[in-house]
Amino acid sequence: MARTVLPGPPSRFGPRDIVSEALAGVLRRPGRSALTMLGTVLGIGASVAVLGLAATASGQIGARFDLTEATTVTVADHPVTDGVPPGANPQSGFPTDADARAGRIEGVTAAGVWWRIPAEHLRISASPAGGPAAPDLAPDLALIAASPGAVAAMHPALTAGVTLDRYAQSAELPVVLLSTAAATRLGVHRLDAQPAIFIDGLPYTVIGVYEDTARLPDPRPGLIIPGSTALARFGNPGPGTDRAAHLLVATRAGAAAVVAGQLAVALRPDAPDRFTVTAPPDPRTLRDPVRADLAGLLLALAATCLAVGAAGITGTTLVAVVERTPEIGLRRALGARTHHIAAQFLTESAVLGALGGLVGTCAGVLTVLAVAAARDWTAVLQPWATLPAPLAGAALGVLAGLYPAVRAARTDPLAALRSG
Structure with missing residues (x-):
């Protein structure tokens, strides 16, 4: 008489278990994890530093324009x-x-x-x-x-x-x-x-x-x-x-346009048309293109660093998948589902990316503060550029670990056990 084997309870692998296993995988080889995070640290740090330095430099450019261009009126004689x-x-x-x-x-x-x-x-x-x-x-x-x-x-x-x-x-x-x-x-x-x-x-x-x-x-x-x-x-x-003779006029900040409108008449009420008055340009028309060009060039460099960091996480996670193939096969044999394996490796990549983003954010902020202090500038750090940086690192880790996680999830448990 044949016996009927009832299926066991469904495999449960909750979020706490996933995070615990991911942290264990990260801490198992701290040296490799640190090197893996290095690319993310450089990318996120460069991004934060670039945005902070661009904002700081544009502030100094704006102040310089306010002190010179925006307070200078010239009058040319004919x-x-x-x-x-x-x-x-x-x-x-x-x-x-x-x-x-x-x-x-x-x-x-x-x-x-x-x-x-x-x-x-x-x-x-x-x-x-x-x-x-x-x-x-x-x-x-x-x-x-x-x-x-x-x-x-x-x-x-x-x-x-x-x-x-x-x-x-x-x-x-x-x-x-x-x-x-x-x-x-x-x-x-x-x-x-x-x-x-x-x-x-x-x-x-x-x-x-x-x-x-x-x-x-x-x-x-x-x-x-x-x-x-x-x-x-x-x-x-x-x-x-x-x-030809020129009149050079220094004004208080914000008064140049009003002064320019009165100079010709004040100098020669009988012949104001003899003069050409040149008012200063709007500082924003000079500052904004400089800031945009500077930020664009430096952000391109930061994007390159982020790409290098993503490639580092992808490569290291793939190596980890190959090395842990027997472990993956054992987990599958014990009832782990494909999405459990994928979630574990994605979480490991996210942890590496988040840690790299946190360290990179701190490094970028310190870089901005050091440069501003050395140049006697006022440091400008935008909250939208610094606070989400660790989350951006985590998102980068998830994207970089997506392919290795899918590959790990598709590992055949029998072949994995035989290779071990």
Whole structure:
């Protein structure tokens, strides 16, 4: 008489069992697990660092634009040439009190007239003509005439001496400000002996040396002399956009557009059309493309790191499936279902990805803080870029472990037991 074998109870492998087995598999070979997580750590860390540094850098770019571009207004003069003798320069359209007129507008912090003096036919040297002089440096230096208000708007960072003042302007003093590069070329190292340089054979006492300016009208190393002295010795500003007189206006943040709308009338109520007023561009139009380009390039690098990390998890999980084939066969023989095997390996991959994402997030945040501290910046970390990063690592682990888990689930239990 044949006996009937009743089926046993269904195999149960709950979530707690899956997590326990996955943790046991991860901790069984800690060295391999650490190396497997390395790719995810680099990918997630690079992503967090890239997003944080891009936000931090764009904040600094925006602040720089606010301090310079967004607070600078320029006014160009269009001289009237009718009735001007041949070979002579027309008189500037700016009134003699242009600095004061522009300065009375609400929101203006400094304003003044400046122009470039053509140095092609001038000699700029450290000694007078005919003496044991250094070579003529005029082609390499920018000679600028400026009123005290224009120098204040340029905001030079003095390293020695003083800046041009109203007395030097009113008295037409032969004094000059030198950039550090120009001072080095002309051999001016100290100001206590009242050194002088020579422009077209005439001496100019060096009263100050500046390292940089916030609003530099010429990128070349420069010399700045009083505007009144330039008018007396070199005549009116020359024609053309490169040599014509300009008004440089520094404003408070947010006031540039309003100031630009009032300047022409304030300078010449009788002829406001003589001037072209240039207001600063919107800082967002300059900042946003820079931020987008920077973030795009760096995120491409981060995506590459994530791909490498996913490939590492996939390869390591496949090796683990091959090594644990007898174990998989034994579990199947004891009643484990295919989805139990797949869930175990997927959980192992997710744990590796989550741990890698957590470590990578911490590394990325520390990188942003270190760079910001080294550059004296304000660190900017977006919550949407840092908080989900460990979850992104876990999701990456699941995707990377999907194929190895399916392969493990399809393992034939009899063949697996025979291979063991």
